[in-house]
Amino acid sequence: MTQLAVPLASTLEAARSQMAFTLGFHIILASLGVALPALMLIANHRGLRRDDADALLLARRWSKVVAVTFAVGAVTGTVLSFEFGLLWPEFTGRFGEVFGVLFAIEGIFFFLEAIFVAIYIFGWERLSPWTHFWSGVPIPFCGLGGAFSVVAVNSWMNQPQGYTMSSGGEVTDVDPLKVIFNPAVPYEVPHMILAAYLVTGFLVASVYAVGMLRGRRDRYHRLGLLVPLTVACALAPVQFAVGDSAARAIAKDQPIKFAAMECVQTTATHVTEYIYGRCTSEGVKGGVGIPGFDSFLVGFSTDTEVIGLDTVPAEDRPPANTMLHWAFDTMVGIGSAMIALGLWLGVVWWRRREIPQTKWFLRAVAISGVAAVVALECGWIVTEVGRQPWIVYEVMRTEDAVTQADGVWVTFTLVVGLYVVLGAALAITLRAMARRWRAAAEDDSEVPYGPSGPPAEVAR
Amino acid sequence: MSSADAVAGVLWIGVTAYAVFGGADFGAGFWSLFAGRGERARRARDLIGWAIGPVWEANHVWLIFVLVVLWTGFSTAFASIFSTLFIPLSLAAIGIVLRGSGFAFHKTARRLAGRRVAERLFGLSSLLTPFFLGTVLGAIASGEVPVGNAAGDPVSSWTGPLPLLLGALSVAVSAYLAAVFLVSDARRAGAADLERYFAARALGAAVAAGALAVAGIVALRADARFVYDGLTSAGLPLVIVSAVCGIAVLVLLRRGARRGARALAVGAVAAVVCGWGVAQHPYLLPQELTIDAGAAPTATLTSLLIVFGVAVVLVIPSLALLYTLAQRDLIAEGDAPVTDRGDR
Numbered sequence A: 001m002t003q004l005a006v007p008l009a010s011t012l013e014a015a016r017s018q019m020a021f022t023l024g025f026h027i028i029l030a031s032l033g034v035a036l037p038a039l040m041l042i043a044n045h046r047g048l049r050r051d052d053a054d055a056l057l058l059a060r061r062w063s064k065v066v067a068v069t070f071a072v073g074a075v076t077g078t079v080l081s082f083e084f085g086l087l088w089p090e091f092t093g094r095f096g097e098v099f100g101v102l103f104a105i106e107g108i109f110f111f112l113e114a115i116f117v118a119i120y121i122f123g124w125e126r127l128s129p130w131t132h133f134w135s136g137v138p139i140p141f142c143g144l145g146g147a148f149s150v151v152a153v154n155s156w157m158n159q160p161q162g163y164t165m166s167s168g169g170e171v172t173d174v175d176p177l178k179v180i181f182n183p184a185v186p187y188e189v190p191h192m193i194l195a196a197y198l199v200t201g202f203l204v205a206s207v208y209a210v211g212m213l214r215g216r217r218d219r220y221h222r223l224g225l226l227v228p229l230t231v232a233c234a235l236a237p238v239q240f241a242v243g244d245s246a247a248r249a250i251a252k253d254q255p256i257k258f259a260a261m262e263c264v265q266t267t268a269t270h271v272t273e274y275i276y277g278r279c280t281s282e283g284v285k286g287g288v289g290i291p292g293f294d295s296f297l298v299g300f301s302t303d304t305e306v307i308g309l310d311t312v313p314a315e316d317r318p319p320a321n322t323m324l325h326w327a328f329d330t331m332v333g334i335g336s337a338m339i340a341l342g343l344w345l346g347v348v349w350w351r352r353r354e355i356p357q358t359k360w361f362l363r364a365v366a367i368s369g370v371a372a373v374v375a376l377e378c379g380w381i382v383t384e385v386g387r388q389p390w391i392v393y394e395v396m397r398t399e400d401a402v403t404q405a406d407g408v409w410v411t412f413t414l415v416v417g418l419y420v421v422l423g424a425a426l427a428i429t430l431r432a433m434a435r436r437w438r439a440a441a442e443d444d445s446e447v448p449y450g451p452s453g454p455p456a457e458v459a460r
Numbered sequence B: 001m002s003s004a005d006a007v008a009g010v011l012w013i014g015v016t017a018y019a020v021f022g023g024a025d026f027g028a029g030f031w032s033l034f035a036g037r038g039e040r041a042r043r044a045r046d047l048i049g050w051a052i053g054p055v056w057e058a059n060h061v062w063l064i065f066v067l068v069v070l071w072t073g074f075s076t077a078f079a080s081i082f083s084t085l086f087i088p089l090s091l092a093a094i095g096i097v098l099r100g101s102g103f104a105f106h107k108t109a110r111r112l113a114g115r116r117v118a119e120r121l122f123g124l125s126s127l128l129t130p131f132f133l134g135t136v137l138g139a140i141a142s143g144e145v146p147v148g149n150a151a152g153d154p155v156s157s158w159t160g161p162l163p164l165l166l167g168a169l170s171v172a173v174s175a176y177l178a179a180v181f182l183v184s185d186a187r188r189a190g191a192a193d194l195e196r197y198f199a200a201r202a203l204g205a206a207v208a209a210g211a212l213a214v215a216g217i218v219a220l221r222a223d224a225r226f227v228y229d230g231l232t233s234a235g236l237p238l239v240i241v242s243a244v245c246g247i248a249v250l251v252l253l254r255r256g257a258r259r260g261a262r263a264l265a266v267g268a269v270a271a272v273v274c275g276w277g278v279a280q281h282p283y284l285l286p287q288e289l290t291i292d293a294g295a296a297p298t299a300t301l302t303s304l305l306i307v308f309g310v311a312v313v314l315v316i317p318s319l320a321l322l323y324t325l326a327q328r329d330l331i332a333e334g335d336a337p338v339t340d341r342g343d344r
Helices: A009-049 A053-086 A090-121 A129-136 A138-158 A176-180 A187-214 A221-253 A255-262 A293-299 A319-354 A360-385 A408-439 B003-033 B039-052 B055-072 B073-085 B086-108 B114-141 B161-188 B192-221 B224-232 B236-255 B263-278 B298-327
Strands: A163-165 A171-174 A273-275 A278-282 A283-285 A288-290 A390-392 B283-285
Touching: A009 A053, A009 A090, A009 A129, A009 A138, A009 A187, A009 A221, A009 A273, A009 A278, A009 A360, A009 A408, A053 A090, A053 A221, A053 A408, A053 B055, A053 B073, A053 B086, A090 A129, A090 A138, A090 A171, A090 A176, A090 A390, A090 B055, A090 B073, A090 B298, A129 A138, A138 A187, A138 A360, A171 B298, A176 B298, A187 A221, A187 A360, A221 A255, A221 A293, A221 A360, A255 A319, A255 A360, A273 A293, A273 B161, A278 A319, A319 A360, A408 B086, B003 B055, B003 B114, B003 B161, B003 B192, B003 B263, B003 B298, B039 B161, B039 B192, B055 B086, B055 B298, B073 B086, B073 B114, B073 B283, B086 B114, B114 B161, B161 B192, B161 B236, B161 B263, B192 B224, B192 B236, B224 B263, B236 B263
Parallel strands: none
Antiparallel strands: A163 A171, A273 A288, A278 A283
16 A cells, blocks of 8 residues: 555644644653652552651642543543544554554553542542552552553554565554564663653652742641652662663664764764754764763763764654754753752751752752653653654654645644643643642641541432 | 454444443533523532542543554554544544543632633533534445545535434433433432433433434435445344333333433443444445454454453453442542432
C-alpha cells in the first residue's frame, strides 16, 4: 500500500502541531497520575502509623487533587487515542496491529486505576482507615504498568522490531514479545517513570515552599514540602544515571538523533561537547565547548567515534537542530540542578535533622516544580523531534502517516483554544481548593476518618 | 469460530458495555441539561452528581477499550473510519473533553461562579457526544466508509437520514437508560418525588426512543439493506428480546415496581446492540471489509484474547467491588443529597 497522493504540507504541519500540543499537555497530567497517588499513600501510611493528623490531612487533600487531575488526564488521554485515527490513520492502519497490544495492556492498568482511584477518593468517610489505605495501594502499581505500556509503544517507534512486512507493506506476522520488549524499553521506560516522579515531587513540594515563603511555616506545610521533596531528591541522581545511559544507547541505536541533539555535523573522534550554542551546517556557533568530551560521553574515551549528520541525506535528518540541542542541554542542566538541591537538603538534614529554612532554599524549591515540568517537556521534544522525519524509525515517514482528511488546522485551532481554557480552569480550580482549605482549616468535615456511622439522612 | 471472530466479539462486548454504562452517563448529563431551574431542578442535579460521581470515570474507559481493540485487531477499519468520519469523530472528541472537564470542575468548583458554566458544558456535551458517535455508527452501517485514508465523503457520509436518525436514537436511548437508573438512585436516596420525576422522564424517553427506532428501521431498509436484512433474520430474536424488555420496563415503571426495571432496561439496550453486531456479521464495514479480511495477524489476535482474558479476571471483580461499594453507600462524598423534603 503505497502513498500515492502526497498530503498537503499544511496538513502534516497541523497534525504534528496538534499531536505535539496535546501530548505535551497530557504528559504533565499523566506524570501526576503516575506519581501523585504514591505520595498520597506515603502520607496516608505515615498518618495512620504514627497517628499523625497533619499527614492524614495532606493525604486527603492530595487525593482530591488526584481526583481532579486524573479526571482531566483521562479526558486528554482519550483525545490522544482519537488522534491515532484522526491524525495518523496510515500509521495506526498499518502498525496498529503491531503495537496495539501494548495499549490493550495499558487499558487494563488504566481501568483498574480508575476503579481504585474512585474507591479511594470516595472511601475516606465510610471505609475503615486501614481498609481505605489498602484500597489505594493498587493505584501506583497500575500507574507504573500503564506508564510501561505507553512508553514501550514510543520505544517501539524508536526501535521497531517484532514484525514481518510483505513487499506490499502489509504486516503479515507479529511477535508480540519482541514488540513489547524492544531495545529502547530498558532506557526509555525507566527514564519516563522517574521523570513522572520527579515532576510530581518537585511540583507538590514547590506549592508548600511558596506557602512557607508567605509565612505559613507550620508543621503541616513543612511536612507537605518534605515528603514529596525527599522522594524527588532521592530519585534525581538515579534519573541522571538512567538518562546518561539512555544518551549512550541513543548514540548507538539512533546515531542521527544523537548527532542532532549534540549538533555533530561530520563523523569524527575527539568530538567537542557544546553547551548551548547555535547549530549550523559548519558546526556550532557560540556556546561553551569542552574539547573531546562528547566522544568521552559516548564511549568513555576521547577516541570514540561519534557519527555525524552528514552520514545521511538531508531529508533523513531531524529538523530544528538548535531547538533540539537546547532542549537536551536544558533538560540535563535542570537535572543537575535538581541533584544540587537534593545535596543541599541532604547535608542540612544530616547535620540538623530539619529542612533548610533559609529563603534561598525555599525559593529554589519553589521554582523546582516549574523547572521539572520544563525538563519533562524538553526530554519529550528531544525524543520526538529527534526521531523525525520518521514516525517509525527508518520504516515509515511521518508525512506518509498523516490523514488525507481536510480540516486539521481547524481542529488544531479548536483544540488549542479548548486546552488553554482547560488548563486555566484546572489552575483556577486547584487554587480555589487551596484557598478553601486554608479558610476551613478548622472545619470538622476536613478531619479524615471523622465519626462515621449509617448516613443519618438516608431514609428507608 | 475464528480468532478474528472472537476478537470481533470482544470488540462488540466493549461497544455494548459503552452503550449501556457510557450511555447512562450521557443520559444523566442530558437530564441535568433539561432539568430547568428552581428547587426541584437543583435537587435533581444533585442526585445526578451524587449517583454518577463514583462510577463515571470507569464507565468511560469502555470507549478507550473499543478504540484500542479496533485499532489493534482491525487496524484498516480503524484507519478508514477515523479518516473518512474525521468531522463527527473530532466533534465527539471535543465533546468528550468538554464533558469530562465540565464534570471534573463542577464537582470541585462548587463555590465558584463557574459552576453553572461547567454544568451547562457537561449537559450540552452529554447531548452532542452520543449524537456524533451515533452518526458514526449510521455511516458505517450504510456503507459510506470505504477502505482507505479519507476515501469516503467527509460530509455526506454521515449526514444522510440514517446516520442522523441513529445519532438522535443514541441520545434518546441514553436518556432512557439514565432515567431508569436514576429512578433507583432516587429510591436509594430516599427521595420519593424524584423517583416519580425520573419515572415520568423514563417513559417519555422510551416513547421517543421507540419512535426513533421505528423511523430508523425504515431508514435502514432504504440505506443499509444488508444490516436491515440481518436484523430481520439472524438478529431478529435479539430485536424481539430488546422490544420485550423495553415494554416490560414501561410496565414496571407505570406500576412503580421496586425491582427489575434497571436490569431489564440494560437488557433492552444490550440486546439491540448485540443484534446489530449479529446483523452486520461477517462485515466490519458492511459490504466493504469483512472481519477476516480486516483482521490482524494471528499472534496479535491471540495476544488480544489473552489480554482480554486477564482483563476479565482482574477488572470484572474490581468493577463489581466498585459498584457494590457505591450501591451500599460505602463510598460517597457525603450523604445522599436530596432528602431535605417531606416526601419520604
